[in-house]
Amino acid sequence: MRSYRPSVTLTAPATTPRPRLLSPAYAVTTVGMFALCALVAFEALAVTTVMPTVADELDGVGLYALAFAAPLASGVVGMVSAGAWSDRRGPAVPLVASLVLFAVGLVVCGTAPSMEVLVAGRVLQGLGGGALTVGLYVLVGLVFPAVLQPAVFASFAAAWVLPSLFGPALAAWVAHAIGWRWVFLGAVALAAAAGALVAPALRRVGTTAAGEPTPRSRLAWALVGAAAVLALDAFPPAALVVLLALRQLLPAGALLARPGLPSVIGTRGLMSASFFAAEAYIVFVLEENWGLSAGIAGLALTGVGVPGQRPARSSPGSASGSRTPR
Template sequence: MTVTAPIPPRTRLLSPAYAATTIGMFALCASVAFEATAVTTVMPTVADRLDGVGLYALSFAAPLASGVVGMVASGAWSDRRGPVAPLTVALALFAFGLVVCGTAPSMEVLVAGRVLQGLGGGALTVGLYVVVGLVFPATLQPAVFASFAAAWVLPSLFGPALAAYVAHALGWRWVFLGAVVLVVAAAALVAPALRHLAPPTGGAPAPRGRMAWAVVAAAAVLALGSVPLAVVVVLLALSRLVPAGTLTGRRGLPAVIGTRGLMSAAFFCSEAYIVFVLQERWGLSPGTAGLALTAVGVTWATASQVQSRLGERVSDVAAMRWGSALLLLGTAGFALAVWSHPVWPLVMASYVVSGAGMGFGYPRTSVAMLAASDDADRGFNSSALSIADSLGAALALAVAGVVFAAAERADADPFVAVTVLATVVAALGLLVAARTERPGGYRTTS
C-alpha cells in the first residue's frame, strides 16, 4: 500500500501565524489613509476656525516635505538596527502630531503638528516595508502589498463622510484626536510580531549627506511662503536626491522619476483645493464636497486595475503618457470649471478624470523604474522615486499657497490661479512623460 504524505496547508495572510500582523499593518495603513482623506475634507473648516487660510496649502505641503526626512532616516536606521525602534518612534511621532493638530490654538501650531505627522508617516511607510521583508515569506509579499493598496482605497469610500459627520457632531478637532485611537489599536496588533525580530548583523553607515539634503529640502519647503526664493534651494536639494538629469527630463530613467514627481505635484495641488472650492464657490457642505474624494478614490483604483489587466499590451511608456494626458485633461477641465463657474458636478467630473490618469499612469512609473534598475542602484532609484513623489507634491503645494495669497492681494480669483498652476505642472508632466522611452527599451520584470 502506498502512503501519500499529507499536503501542507497553504499559507495565507490570515493564517494564525500572520493574522494579527496582517490586520495590524492593514489597520496602520488605513489609519494613515483615513487621516489624509479626513483632513482634506475638514481643512477648509479648520483654516476658517483658526483664521489661517494663508497657511492652508502649507498644512498639506508640510507633512509631505517632512515625510522625506522620515523616509531617509527610517531606511538608514532600519538597515543598522532593524525596524523595531524606527517603527516605534514613527508611531509615537505620528500620534503626537495628531494630538498637536487636534489641540492646536492656531494654524501655525497645526502646521507644526503636521510636520510631526509627516516625519512619523514617512518613517512608518519605510518601516512597514522592512517588516514585510522580514516577517512574511516571498510568496505572501505580493498579497501584503495588495492589502496596502486596498487600505488606501477603502478610506476614500467612507472617510470624507465620516470626517464631515465627526466635525459636525463633535468638532473638527476630533477628526485628529479620534485617529490616535485607531493608530494605537493597530500598533498593538503589530507589536507581537516585532518582538520576535532579531536586529541585523550589520549595515551600511547612515548616509549623512543624503539626510542633510532631505532636511534642507523640507526646511526650504516650509520657508517658501515667506521666502519665495527658497524654491531654488528645494530644487538644488532634490537634484542631490534623485538621478542626474531628473530635473531636466533626461530621456529614460530620469524622465520616469520626473514624470512621477510632476504627476504627484499636479494632482495633489488640485486635491488640496477641490473640497475648499466646492464649499467656498458652490456652498456645498463638507460631506457633499467630500464626495469628490470618494469618487476619485474609486476611479483611481479602477484605472489602476485596468492598466494592470492590460499588462504588456500597453507598454510602460504608453501608460505613463496616457496617464499624464488624462491628468492634464482633468486639471485643465478643473481650472476651466472654476473660471467659468458651471454646475458643481462638472468640477467633480474634471477632478475624477485626473484620478483616472493617476490610476493608469502612476503605477507604471514604479514598474519602469524597476525595469531600468539593477542590484547596484535599485535601492537608490526606489528611494528617488518616493522622494520625487513627496517633494514634488510638497513643492507644488507650497508654491500654490504663495500663488493663492498673491492672487488675493491682486483682487484676482485665487482658486483660478492655483488650478492654472496645477494645469501648467500637468502639462510639464506630459512633456517629460514623452521622454520616458529608454534607448534599448526596458527589461521585462517579473
C-alpha cells in the same frame, strides 16, 4: 533457492501548504499593518475634508497651503531617517518611534489654538507618517516570505483606496457632530490599537539590520529640501534649493527624465505632486466658492479614490466673495 523481493509502497511526498496572509502565523500582523496604512490614508482624506473649516475657525486661510505642504515636506525627512535607522538597527524601534510621533502630531493638531500651531502639528504628522510607511515596508521584507510579499503590498494599495469610500463623509459628520478637533484626536486611539497588533512582529524581528547603511548626507539633503519647501511661500527662490536637494536624493537623471528608472521616478513624482495639490484645493473651492457643505464637497475625494470612477463635470459657480489661500 527462492528469493524474496521486499514490497515497496510508493507514497506521494508531503507537500507544505502554501502560506496565506490570514493564516494563523501572519493574520494578526497582516491586519495590524493594513490598519496602520488605512489609518494614514484615512487621516489624509479626513484632514483634507475638514481643513477649510479648520482654517476658517482658526483664522488661518493664509496658511492653508502650508498646512498641506508641511507634512509632505517633513514626510521626506521621515522616510530618509527611518530608512537609515532601519538599515542600522532594524525596523522595530523606528516604527514605534514613528507611530508615537504621528500620534503626538495628531494631538498637537487637535488641540491647536492657532493655525501656526496646527501647521507645527502637521510637520510632526508628516515626520511620523513618512517614517511609518518606510518601517512597514522594511517589516514586510523581514516578516513575510517572498511568495506573500506581493500580496502584502497589494493590501497596502487597498488600504489607501478603502478609506476614500467612507473617510470624507465620516470626517464631515465628526466635524459637524462633535467638532473638527476630534477628526485628529479620535485617530489617536485607532493608532494605538493598530500598533498593538503589529507589536508581536516587532518583538520577533528585534534589532535585525535590514540592509546596507545609508549615507548621512541623504538625511542632511532631506532636511535642506524640507526647509526650502516650507520657505517657498515667503521666499520663492527657495525653489532652486528644492531642486538641488531633489537632485541629491533622487537617482541620477530623474529630474531630466532619462530613460529607465530615472524617468519612471520623475514621472511618478510629478503625478503625485499634481494629484495632492489638486486634492488639497478641490474641497476648498467647493466649500468656499460654491458654498457646499464639507460632506458634499468630500464626495469629490471619494470619486477620485474609487478606481475607474471620475466625478461629473459641472458648471462653475460664482466666485464673488471667495477667499483664495496663498
